Amino acid sequence: MVKTVACADAGHDCDFVVQTDNVDELVHHYMDHAERQHDREVSRSDAEDLVTEVPT
Incomplete structure (x- = not known):
């Protein structure tokens, strides 16, 4: 099953979206984006x- 995460869902005015069927990969990409683009660490x-x- 394909899953997605969108930066806007975290309250940012940002169009970053990632989709994959691998949750570990999805979470990794989102956490990396949050740190690099928003200078924010996300658990x-x-x-x-x-x-x-x-x-x-």
Whole structure:
């Protein structure tokens, strides 16, 4: 099942979105983006809370 996370879901005015079926990869990319683009550290737990399934 494909999952997604969007930076806007965390309250940022940002169009970053990542989709993959690998949750570890998804969380890694989101955490890296938050640190590099927003100078914000996000815990794995908080990142996982933003993950949603892509509707089919």
